[in-house]
Amino acid sequence: MSSARNHLWLALRxxxxxxxxxxxxxxxxxxxxxxxxxxxIFCNAAARALGVTRGMDPTTARxxxxxxxxxRKRNLESAALYxxxxxxxxxxxHIALHESKEAPQSGLLLEISTCxxxxxxxxxxxxxxxxxxxxxxxxxRWGLAHTAPGAWLLSFAHHAPSGDETxxxxxxxxxxxxVQVLYDHPGAVDTLVKMGFTTLGDVxxxxxxxxxxxxxxxxxxxxxxxxxEIYAIERDFSQRSLFSAPVSTHVPVIHFxxxxxxxxxxxxxxxxxxxxxHLLQNLGAFLDKRQLTCQHIxxxxxxxxxxKEIVDIRSDIPQSGxxxxxxxxxxxxxxxxxPFEVDALTLxxxxxxPRQDSSATLDLNxxxxxxxxxxxxxxxxxxxxxxxxxxxxxxxxxxxxxxxELSHAMIGMGExxxxxxxxxxxxxxxxTWLLPEPxxxxxxxxxxxxxxxxxxxxxxxxLTSHWWETSVARDYxxxxxxxxxxxxxxxxxxxxxxxxxxxxx
Amino acid sequence: xxxxxxxxxxxxxxxxxxRGRRHQGMPHTxxxxxxALLNAELLHGGWPRGTLxxxxxxxxxxxxxxxxxxxxxxxxxxxxxLNPPAxxxxxxxxxxxxxxxxxxxxxxxxxxxxxxCFSEMARSDDCAAMLAWQPRKGLSYSNLRKCLLAxxxxxxxxxxxxxxxxxRESSPAALRISTKYxxxxxxxxxxxxxxxxRSRQPQPVRLPLPECWQAxxxxxxxxxxxxxRNQSAGASALxxxxxx
Numbered sequence: 137m138s139s140a141r142n143h144l145w146l147a148l149r150x151x152x153x154x155x156x157x158x159x160x161x162x163x164x165x166x167x168x169x170x171x172x173x174x175x176x177i178f179c180n181a182a183a184r185a186l187g188v189t190r191g192m193d194p195t196t197a198r199x200x201x202x203x204x205x206x207x208r209k210r211n212l213e214s215a216a217l218y219x220x221x222x223x224x225x226x227x228x229x230h231i232a233l234h235e236s237k238e239a240p241q242s243g244l245l246l247e248i249s250t251c252x253x254x255x256x257x258x259x260x261x262x263x264x265x266x267x268x269x270x271x272x273x274x275x276x277r278w279g280l281a282h283t284a285p286g287a288w289l290l291s292f293a294h295h296a297p298s299g300d301e302t303x304x305x306x307x308x309x310x311x312x313x314x315v316q317v318l319y320d321h322p323g324a325v326d327t328l329v330k331m332g333f334t335t336l337g338d339v340x341x342x343x344x345x346x347x348x349x350x351x352x353x354x355x356x357x358x359x360x361x362x363x364x365e366i367y368a369i370e371r372d373f374s375q376r377s378l379f380s381a382p383v384s385t386h387v388p389v390i391h392f393x394x395x396x397x398x399x400x401x402x403x404x405x406x407x408x409x410x411x412x413x414h415l416l417q418n419l420g421a422f423l424d425k426r427q428l429t430c431q432h433i434x435x436x437x438x439x440x441x442x443x444k445e446i447v448d449i450r451s452d453i454p455q456s457g458x459x460x461x462x463x464x465x466x467x468x469x470x471x472x473x474x475p476f477e478v479d480a481l482t483l484x485x486x487x488x489x490p491r492q493d494s495s496a497t498l499d500l501n502x503x504x505x506x507x508x509x510x511x512x513x514x515x516x517x518x519x520x521x522x523x524x525x526x527x528x529x530x531x532x533x534x535x536x537x538x539x540x541e542l543s544h545a546m547i548g549m550g551e552x553x554x555x556x557x558x559x560x561x562x563x564x565x566x567x568t569w570l571l572p573e574p575x576x577x578x579x580x581x582x583x584x585x586x587x588x589x590x591x592x593x594x595x596x597x598x599l600t601s602h603w604w605e606t607s608v609a610r611d612y613x614x615x616x617x618x619x620x621x622x623x624x625x626x627x628x629x630x631x632x633x634x635x636x637x638x639x640x641x
Numbered sequence: 642x643x644x645x646x647x648x649x650x651x652x653x654x655x656x657x658x659x660r661g662r663r664h665q666g667m668p669h670t671x672x673x674x675x676x677a678l679l680n681a682e683l684l685h686g687g688w689p690r691g692t693l694x695x696x697x698x699x700x701x702x703x704x705x706x707x708x709x710x711x712x713x714x715x716x717x718x719x720x721x722x723l724n725p726p727a728x729x730x731x732x733x734x735x736x737x738x739x740x741x742x743x744x745x746x747x748x749x750x751x752x753x754x755x756x757x758c759f760s761e762m763a764r765s766d767d768c769a770a771m772l773a774w775q776p777r778k779g780l781s782y783s784n785l786r787k788c789l790l791a792x793x794x795x796x797x798x799x800x801x802x803x804x805x806x807x808x809r810e811s812s813p814a815a816l817r818i819s820t821k822y823x824x825x826x827x828x829x830x831x832x833x834x835x836x837x838x839r840s841r842q843p844q845p846v847r848l849p850l851p852e853c854w855q856a857x858x859x860x861x862x863x864x865x866x867x868x869x870r871n872q873s874a875g876a877s878a879l880x881x882x883x884x885x
Contacts, residue, residue, distance in 0.1 A: 513719060513767035520758055528748045532731045532741055544731050553741035561732055565853055568705040570730040620822035621701060622854055638730060639701035640854055
């Protein structure tokens, strides 16, 4: 049992998390039990005093003494853990979540070996973290160890941090724990108890004498791996530490929110413009500092009467500067009246992406056009979209279908056009203009009329398709009208009617 | 501090100075139209850049035939289609070797939106050509003037398609053309070209249409009995044709 790693893990077990996240305004003296799948999984001290225990049937718990039963909210527990992880980022960037499937025991695992100097030692750091959590209203149990699962198990014991803990000290503390702390492996714990193992020390002695293989054989490789991780046992490789996974680094999600309050209510866009500019400049500095970009911002207008109006500004390409967002904001508000006199303006940006600087051809003389849509054109198109709506601008693309109306697609500016025509279409007669829907041609006395008399000039080209649903069979012709207009028409071979579908322009 | 007085050479090199018949010294900045006949008629040997070209025609009569060759040769930059009268059919443009990524369709049926889009796209350096179809309400002289001014800001081709009847209206466009189909040809007629003093009445010029658009064979040349024998599925179509 030796390792070259010098990690130091602090486990924070949130004892009352299932109840804490429910945020019920229940006085602490009121007995409360949290249930899941018709079993009590957590109860407060008042309920415990009345005899309510984990695993009890909810009906029994209710009769035990007017116990309030509330269902468990796992999603709220996860959200609370994520929030706490972001808050504890101030102490260390290496934070992992711990959620048990078998027991309502959740918490966080912090790797603190790299932060000890900053906080002047283990004691000071632990004190600072625990004080922070206590101020936030969390009931926390903690444990220190050289491994993350080891620290979690030691959170069930009570050892004050001294600052001079050694690896051997952690192993001794672990050895003193009962095997029941391995509650995530209920089957293995039962077997261990039957085999006469009472503490983890018994298990450790067995590993020292016979190795992990005997546990892997009897209790499964998963349990053996768990034991290896608790004690940081190197196996399989002569130097396993060289192959160990690095400690994950948490990057907190950062949102931008900034607001301005006005002394007097503002009703005109012209008066709001300086505020728009100021807040967007702050956003630009925020994005620049963190090397981020965003594609979506929100303006929140509010007044003292609690009226709120949220206006979304979206951009096709990620923005790191504020200028284009400012232009888009003005264009959006130019087409949208302010619904009330504004007392406060808030800028929100929840959307953020890392800035990716793509490589480009070195072009000192500016002679070569860069492929793709340039930033300037993209800005122009975004302005037009803001004014006209998303549907007003589009590109066209081919789509794999024999039917002309289905083979033509209108796609968004960000999508890629398909330009590979199947061989049968390469030299087929195709018009430059396509009608959105084929229009029926009148037929009188054996002659065709559509805004004038039509004469067939070339064809037919037969297209048959969709035999697997409603079969389509058409004969396409090039036709000339009286005024020499050239049209693309077809005869539906099922109903024998004629339709115009395109023009040769 | 006053600016130095303009020199004669400087004035003569300005593109907006009319020099009567002596336009030989002017820079040839036109974009090859792909038709020698058409290039010969145009002042700069091709479609003029940075100005407004007005084409009066009935709908769909030769719009793409006029500009496709030029757009195919100058294969860089966006081709903006402002208010097109129908959907440009993707298969036809793939066949014509036009990169679909370059084609941008903008629908702005309102006059104010149309002028805004025209100006914005004209200002963009990435726009190689703009083909615009005037809104349903029509454009006034001042609107056309705005389009012309916007077009002069860039070095691209700006074509504005207007109805046939618009020929009778006054327009500030530098080049005004009317086009129509005549049998298997596209006839175009330049009735205004800024910078050229006409000594004679301009004559219409005819450009051939693609061969595949032309009728395969005159109907009178077809053997009726062969058709009846060989084309059972298309019989009704040919019966209709016989009615003509």
